Every structure is written in structure tokens, then in C-alpha cells.
Amino acid sequence: MxxxxxxxxxxxxxxxxxxxxxxxxxxxxxxxxxxxxxxxxxxxxxxxxxxxxxxxxxxxxxxxxxxxxxxxxxxxxxxxxxxxxxxxxxxxxxxxxxxxxxxxxxxxxxxxxxxxxxxxxxxxxxQLVERKWMPRAVGRGPLLESGYTRDVRVSALRVRPIERAPETLSEDQQQAMIDSAPTARDLFLVRLLLDAGLRIGEALGLRWEDMHFLPDSSSLGCSLAGAHLHVVRRATNSNGALAKSLRSRPVPVHESLVRLYRDYRFERDEKLANVDPCDFVFVNYTGPRTGLAMSYSNAYQFVQRLAGRNGFRAAPHMFRHTAATGWVESGVQIDVVQELLGHAQASSTKIYLHPSRERMREAVNALAGRR
Structure with missing residues (x-):
């Protein structure tokens, strides 16, 4: 069966x-x-x-x-x-x-x-794990010099990884997605993923109360200056969207994204004037779930359909890879990138330190040219 x-x-x-x-x-x-x-x-x-x-x-x-x-x-x-x-x-x-x-x-x-x-x-x-003795120094003084061994279990079915840069969207592909977004909602979603580097579950879980798109959010009970949003983990989201990190984090946004957000709010009020209000930021415009929160499948289908119209393949997580890679290549410090992405471990962010083949060639040509 x-x-x-x-x-x-x-x-x-x-x-x-x-x-x-x-x-x-x-x-x-x-x-x-x-x-x-x-x-x-x-x-x-x-x-x-x-x-x-x-x-x-x-x-x-x-x-x-x-x-x-x-x-x-x-x-x-x-x-x-x-x-x-x-x-x-x-x-x-x-x-x-x-x-x-x-x-x-x-x-x-x-x-x-x-x-x-x-x-x-x-x-x-x-049976699927094996014992491995690993030296580990503990304590101070003599104990630090002598150390001791501890017994840990590691996978017996290890797969040797191949180091490669995360798959990203080229500048032309990004612009194609932006230019061909059919609605203000779709454009805002595309730009939000590209500019803020959110996971798709984090974006789909956003509520109105998370969007602090004001120069001063003190009236909202928030002391952070400048336009930003808050990624909050909620286990009760009706669409199943869930932020991966247990820790909430603020993410700053650019003024251009604030303008797109206003356009989306205006469009949404027009399209869903006769539908019961929903406090999720991203909702469906058509179908039996009109006015209700977008699901993972809704978002995946939208991204795949939009990319397909432009002749390439894309998935929502590629937007996050694209944002992080762009920050690193622009000279943003890795600890800032880590905080923007909400990574608990620095090792998770290091995958974006892989230079592209184009940058490697530029480095070689620049040095050779001076000779």
C-alpha cells in the first residue's frame, strides 16, 4: 500500500x-x-x-x-x-x-x-547513532591543562556536505518579479521578502499590530525609532504560519516599502469592502477563502506562478537568500546580518559568506591588472 x-x-x-x-x-x-x-x-x-x-x-x-x-x-x-x-x-x-x-x-x-x-x-x-570520544577541557588551572574525554553520540549515517552558495535571484530576476506583480498585495509581499529577508512563515504570520510603519511608534507602545515591523511567534495562527525563532525581533524597513504598504492597504479595502475584516496582513483576494489569511501553499503557488511567467524558477526562501547575500556583498557586518535574519547561531549566517564566481574573478582581475 x-x-x-x-x-x-x-x-x-x-x-x-x-x-x-x-x-x-x-x-x-x-x-x-x-x-x-x-x-x-x-x-x-x-x-x-x-x-x-x-x-x-x-x-x-x-x-x-x-x-x-x-x-x-x-x-x-x-x-x-x-x-x-x-x-x-x-x-x-x-x-x-x-x-x-x-x-x-x-x-x-x-x-x-x-x-x-x-x-x-x-x-x-x-543503531543509527555511534559513540565517539571527544576531548574537552573544562575548569581552570590544572584541570584546563589535563582536560578529560566525554562520550557523545553522532549520526552513523553522515552525509558529506558540498559547500555551495545559497541559491539566489539575479538582479534581472528580482526586477522581473517586481515589475510583473499583478496586485499591490503581491508587490508588497515580493518587496518585503526581498528587502527584509523574512522567512515565508514569518511574513504570513504578520498581523496589523506588528507593522510599526511610522517615524515614531511611541503611540503604539514601542520605543524603537523609524519604520519597522515585529516578527512574533504565534502558535495559534489559523493559516499554520509560524516564526521559526522563539525570540521575537524587530526588522527595520525602507521608506519605499512603507509606500507600498499604504498602496496595499488602499487596494485591500477596495477589494474586500464587503468581507469580514481579518487582522492578518496577507489575505486571499479570491476563492472560497477570500479575506482569510494566506497559507503556505497560496504563497508558494503565487511565487512559482510569477517566476514561471518570467521564464525561471523561484521559491519563497530564495528571496531570503537573496536579501542576506545582498547585505553581505554590500559590506554589512555579519553580526548585523545574523540579527536581521533572526539566526540564533552565527554558523547559520556563515553560509552567506561564500563569494560568487563573479566576485572571485573581479578580485583576481583587479590584482593582476595592477601588475
Whole structure:
């Protein structure tokens, strides 16, 4: 019975995803409990879907291979890893090492949850990690010199990453998206993602109260000067949008974005004059959910459709990569970029330090030219 990921509406009014049987639409019981656990941990709907697709693929592979997923061994997982690395995608390409790593991480998390919930034997996920002795100095004085070793567990199915710069939009592609945005709402969304570097979940979760687009926001109870917005994590968003970071952060915006915001508010008031008000910033203009908050799928379809009209491919997260790369190449300090992006760890921001091939060539030509 092949498994696949399908959208589902839950009793609390939220929408999400489940792993279901392709013929009977019967949910996979263990995967359904895994979904409930992720939502209980405030994982976003987008994150849940990202985890479920590898889980469904793993379950299908096990059935084709005659492997009981509840008793999977390290040898089985090594075979599955090899399968992921050598199976071409729909575009006729083998997946990148990072993609394989994400798949394995999702499957291991699923197995670990099942073991913790006593759904499978606890030894199953324990095979997927190995012990490693690592020296670590602690304390001061003599202890710092002698140090000690500690036992940690690392993945037994490591994938060697390939260092590459994040995929971004060229200047021509950015301008094409801006010029062809059909509505003021779409233009504001495109520019917001490009200028502020927000994650799509952060943008879709914005409320009116988060938009402090005034020179002085003291009347709103905010002491920050200049136009800015606040990224706030809310686990109760009806569209499932969820800011990744637990910590709220302010993000400054340019005056040109404030003007686009005003245009959008005017357009929205006209188009939705007879619709009940909604405090989400981004809402649907058409369809059965007119006037309600835009979902992840709405945003993805919009970006893909707009890029397709201009002859290239794009996804919402590419806007964030483009913004961060642009800041770094403009000489913005890495700690400022880290704060703008809301990264908890500096290592997450360092991926944007990869220079482009054009900048590398410019550097070589500049030095050679002086000789």
C-alpha cells in the first residue's frame, strides 16, 4: 500500500498534513502520532510537511524492499541512504547531499519518536547513532591543562556536505518579479521578502499590530525609532504560519516599502469592502477563502506562478537568500546580518559568506591588472 502526504483539516480548525494510504486514505497510525507530537512542540505546518514527505518515502521503500520499518537495521538504513543518493528526481538529477541529509534526519526523528512512545523497540533508533570520544577541557588551572574525554553520540549515517552558495535571484530576476506583480498585495509581499529577508512563515504570520510603519511608534507602545515591523511567534495562527525563532525581533524597513504598504492597504479595502475584516496582513483576494489569511501553499503557488511567467524558477526562501547575500556583498557586518535574519547561531549566517564566481574573478582581475 503506497503512502503519500495529504492535506487534512483538524478538529481545532487548523489545517495540516498526514501520511495516508494512497487508495483508502487511511492515516498511518504511527505517523499520525508523530504529527501530533510535532504540532504539540509548536512546529509549523510547513516543517511538519517537510518531515512527513521523507517519512512517507521511507515507508514506501520499506514495503518495496520487504523490510519491516519497525525493525529496521543499520544495514537497511545504509541501503536506504544509497537509494536516496542514486535515485534521480523528477528533473533527472540526483539529489544534493543536503537533501539526502534532510531525508535521513526526518526518518531518524520519526523512529526516535516511535521508540520514545513505545511504538517500536528502543534499540531501533539507537543503531543509527555511534559513540565517539571527544576531548574537552573544562575548569581552570590544572584541570584546563589535563582536560578529560566525554562520550557523545553522532549520526552513523553522515552525509558529506558540498559547500555551495545559497541559491539566489539575479538582479534581472528580482526586477522581473517586481515589475510583473499583478496586485499591490503581491508587490508588497515580493518587496518585503526581498528587502527584509523574512522567512515565508514569518511574513504570513504578520498581523496589523506588528507593522510599526511610522517615524515614531511611541503611540503604539514601542520605543524603537523609524519604520519597522515585529516578527512574533504565534502558535495559534489559523493559516499554520509560524516564526521559526522563539525570540521575537524587530526588522527595520525602507521608506519605499512603507509606500507600498499604504498602496496595499488602499487596494485591500477596495477589494474586500464587503468581507469580514481579518487582522492578518496577507489575505486571499479570491476563492472560497477570500479575506482569510494566506497559507503556505497560496504563497508558494503565487511565487512559482510569477517566476514561471518570467521564464525561471523561484521559491519563497530564495528571496531570503537573496536579501542576506545582498547585505553581505554590500559590506554589512555579519553580526548585523545574523540579527536581521533572526539566526540564533552565527554558523547559520556563515553560509552567506561564500563569494560568487563573479566576485572571485573581479578580485583576481583587479590584482593582476595592477601588475
Amino acid at each position: 503506497p503512502w503519500r502526504v495529504e492535506r487534512a483539516d483538524f478538529e481545532d480548525g487548523r489545517s495540516g498534513h498526514l501520511v495516508v494510504d494512497d487508495e483508502s486514505f487511511r492515516p498511518h497510525s504511527e505517523a499520525m502520532e508523530f504529527v501530533a507530537a510535532m504540532y504539540a512542540a509548536d512546529r509549523s505546518a510547513n516543517t511538519v510537511r517537510t518531515y512527513l514527505r521523507p517519512v512517507a518515502g521511507f515507508l514506501n521503500w520499506c514495503e518495496r524492499q520487504g523490510v519491516d520499518w519497525r525493525r529496521v537495521t543499520i544495514l537497511d538504513m545504509a541501503r536506504y541512504k544509497r537509494f536516496l543518493e542514486t535515485t534521480e528526481t523528477r528533473r533527472g538529477q540526483v539529489p544534493a547531499p543536503s537533501t539526502v541529509s534532510v531525508h535521513l534526519t526526518a526518518v531518524c526523528e520519526f523512529l526516535r519518536y516511535c521508540a520514545a512512545a513505545d511504538l517500536i523497540d528502543s534499540e531501533v533508533p539507537m
